[in-house]
Amino acid sequence: MLTSSTADVYRSLVAQAASRVAGRFERTTQPASGASRAELQRLVDAVDLAGGGVGGPAAIREIDDLFLEHAVWFHHPAYAAHLNCPVVLPAVAAEIVLAAVNTSVDTYDQSTVGTLMERRLIERVSEWIGFSAGDGVFTSGGTQSNFHALLLAREAALARAGSSRAEAFARMAVFATASSHFSVGKSALLLGLSDEAVIEVADDGEGRMDPVSLDAAVVAAEASGRIPMAVVATAGTTDRGVIDPLTPIAAVCESRDVWMHVDAAYGGGLLVSPQSRDLLSGIERARSVTVDFHKSFFQPVSSSAILVREPRDLAAGAWHADYLNPVENEEPNQVDKSLQTTRRFDALKLWVTLRAIGADRIGELFDTVIDLASAVSDEVAADPELELVGRTQLSTVLFRVRPQGIDPAGQDALVAGVRRVLFESGRALVAKTVIDGRPCLKLTLLNPETTLDDVRGILTIVKDAAATLAGIAPEIDAELDAVFSDAEVSA
Ligand SMILES: *Cc1c(COP(=O)(O)O)cnc(C)c1O
Secondary structure (H helix, E strand, O other): OOOOOOHHHHHHHHHHHHHHHHHHHHHOOOOOOOOOHHHHHHHHHOOOOOOOOOOHHHHHHHHHHHHHHHOOOOOOOOEEOOOOOOOOHHHHHHHHHHHHHOOOOOOHHHHOHHHHHHHHHHHHHHHHHOOOOOEEEEEOOHHHHHHHHHHHHHHHHHHHHOOOHHHHHHHEEEEEOOOOOHHHHHHHHHOOOOOOOEEEOOEOOOOOEOHHHHHHHHHHHHHOOOEEEEEEEEEOOOOOOOEOOHHHHHHHHHHHOOEEEEEEOOHHHHHHOOOOHHHHOOHHHOOEEEEEHHHHOOOOOOOEEEEEOOHHHHHHHOOOOOOOOOOOOOOOOHHHOOOOOOOOOOHHHHHHHHHHHOHHHHHHHHHHHHHHHHHHHHHHHHOOOEEEOOOOOOOEEEEEEOOOOOOHHHHHHHHHHHHHHHHHHOOOEEEEEEEOOEEEEEEEOOOOOOOHHHHHHHHHHHHHHHHHHOOOOOOHHHHHHHHHOOOOOOO
16 A cells, blocks of 8 residues: 555545446447547646646546547457457456555565466466476566567577577577567567578468478578577467467477477467367477467456476576575575566466456357357458458458459558548547558457447448548448447456
């Protein structure tokens, strides 16, 4: 508790904040207000941050009008843009607890039971993966988890390179497809590798790594004096939502003796899926795995972890400080395993979720959005005004709009315009990306309460926006009101 506050103030302020959010859940009718950036800037600038303070209740009221009024609501069924999930409420309750206690899971003496809980949870996640005695640590997100994994891979490769750091770093190679997450390339840069460190492996035409090409790429790299440092297989690519063939990739990694990292930031939810767990078979042969609980486990940001098959691999990231975790300290200090020092007790959210609803239920929620994406893909494929761009294995839908009489160049030009029109209205949010050199629209469906009808509503808005932009029909608004008048609140 803050020095000037009492338990009563805590109760009252948290209740006021919760009541403001609950009110928004009841009243919010579209995923965003649609206010312009200039308008939002004006509202933000109008707040006096230099003054003496208005008191807790007034400050909470103020953020209701400023932040909650204009927030982007991931629980709204017309939000289908990025990999953001609505959150399960037991995790939100846990967030209130961990923020108030303010535990830092770095050393044992700061966190005691929290450290033991995080470790227990890591054991559980390791079991889901199929590591017989894995280890790991919670991180701030998939970007950090991937960076951490590649750091460990780099250190393992260095230990075997038999040359100086600088010389070895210049020769190291990381293998990934063009669909791998951009944090792979960014990590290579941060890890001091060369500009050519990431070698792009050919895919099967639908975004999945081709294991035969991988093998050839590793052999060719080695033959030219490179050090194969890691293969990054993606279990759920961010755009196409496809899963690299993990078992054949594992076979290549084992036969060529290369570190296999699986980036399951998106597809990690399959670990607990009653229906589709087999899509991840082979993941247990990885040396390290990234899982983002704040994507397919419906956890509040931030909640992610890096898992390793061999606990000793984590030691490569350990540093010791006299004041904190001296070498002779025998307590279980999570800071020895983490790249962070002060670190949130994010594990509590997943812990409470597992206790409240169980792992199977989380998996079922993920299965629900996978099934939804499949049904939406079928509809898009059958709609003459739309063009489905590839099939997902998870919950994205890539597509283009083709109003009558528009050629492919015209369709490409419509993509950015449609996304912008929707964004400016705030009534439905979709993303855009580029696939095989052509722009397309993207739905990321991560809301288990979104129905097929809700998505039909989004597609109608998209088609109307495209028609309007193409100069065909200008009547978006009336339909929107009908479609989203009964928006619901998430689990
Ligand atoms: C989202 C994502 C990441 C990055 O995770 P953050 O939690 O956003 O840092 C990495 N890899 C993949 C495949 C992702 O989809």
